[in-house]
Amino acid sequence: MRFTANAREDPAAWDVARPRRAGPMAGVDMAGFSVPGPLRGGLRVVPHPAVMLILEFGASRPVVDDGAVRRRRGSVVAGPGFGCGGAVRAWGEDVACVQVRLSPVVARTILGVGPADLDGALVDLEDLWGREASRIREQLAEAHSWQDRFALTQALLARRYEPRSPVDPEVARAWHRIGVGRGLVRIDRLAAELGWSRKRLWTRFQAQIGIPPKRAAKLVRFDHAVHRLVAGDTAARVAAECGYTDQSHLHRDVTAFTGLTPATVAGEPFLTIDDIAWPTRQLPATTRVSATRAGR
Template sequence: MDPHRRARVTRSEAGGSRWEVATRELPAGLRAHVRGLLGYSEAAALPCLRREFPLPQVVVIIEFGPPIRVHDGDGTPSRYAGGFVAGLNDCWTETGHDGAQAGIQLNLTPLGARLVFGVALSELAGRVVHLDDLLPRAHRGLAERLAARPDWDDRFDMVESFIAARLAEARLEVGTVAWACRRIEASAGAVDIGRLASELGYSGKHLIALFRDRVGVPPKLLARLVRFDHLVRRLKWGPQTTWAALAAEFGFADQAHLTREIRGFTGVTPTDARALLGDLTFG
């Protein structure tokens, strides 16, 4: 194996929890469709509840340990033994466990998820679905096979092979929406959607229909999620600055607009959202 592609494992301990996180550089052929791939295990002295923020990605959790709880908008918990897929959403999600969790988190681009799972992403938008319900018969039981592998590199090899095989089998044309998504990402969500439709020669209605199938949400909501994603990364890794300066930097009308957007996506104030960023699992 290329030594640059070996898994990097970090271990940490804080607040009564012990973490192990494994990451590895993605092969070039998958980078257009995969935003991130990591392995994780956590042991905590007490039950844990976390608030996950919405981002422009489809999250796939493949679980080796006890299934975590995923809470719906009313706070009702559900468990998905073996793992689940969470489609694009415009609202936060709360997840919890009773003291232990382990598995692999795969963050797919929306188009990557459309190709890998072969279903219209409108069926996943705002929903959490059991992983096995979306896998072809030949790939069901993926969690059990991964858990039996001896180390993170073997597990990553299996996940990457699964993704590559599904992409090779896909026959859906996604070039037009891929071009539009690249424009939205390049502008950090600031692109004019009406102009984008005109450049493609489509009506706004037709572009929205394409996005609902290939992405799961209309292009305007994707643009908002992309802008929020850029803001989150700025808050996590950029220099400290004022909320007014951030509003101007990311194209919000004013600080009040930025505050409304953060509250809508996270359910908390901007200051509280910043404090929660260090505890995100689905990032």
């Protein structure tokens, strides 16, 4: 889950870390975050097209509030698109975590549950993994460096990995096409390309990825567009180049996903830190804020 900082926070003080080497498993990436002091106003959860695994180990356990009645404390898992509407926020003090992004295609092989099983909700990791969730928290807290924590996390994921694919090859191909096309894919043409009916693609995709293909395309398009806004592109240019009919269309999508306007979301500092934490993202290299790359 991507956290965006309240304007009163200073993201330059955040410790943002990357593994020195890519892990051995496809569809898995990770980054480390340490935020000193309290999270004033909470951190807004912005939807992202991945399954998010948050392994926290800070001085206190953060709480995620969905804006309604559900609260989760500590390490959690959420499916693609979680946080839609902008009401979900995270609270805590001296927060530290390893965040793992899992492609929905491979999530079940590691988590033991697929994106559809999460049903759009936030799930306590202890409910899925039992005592192992507590053990990894203790190990991460005792580790001396971010690189040691990444090694521990990679070992954990490898230990839980089940090599049998949980999704149809056609569904995996559809997800890949949506990602490569940055959401600009017609679902009927995609179904025809796969040799499936639109109904079959819709049903199998939602059952295995957790969201319908049209929703997945919309989420991927939004994710690309919002990073273009943060990088400094104008709303008019982003709308024209990201497949929106006009600026009003872009405005509606950004508001629906985040509860913010394009002008407001462009000023969210953690979305820029997001590009430091996940440098494989293909976006303009404009940077507005700085953060420490930890490799100690």
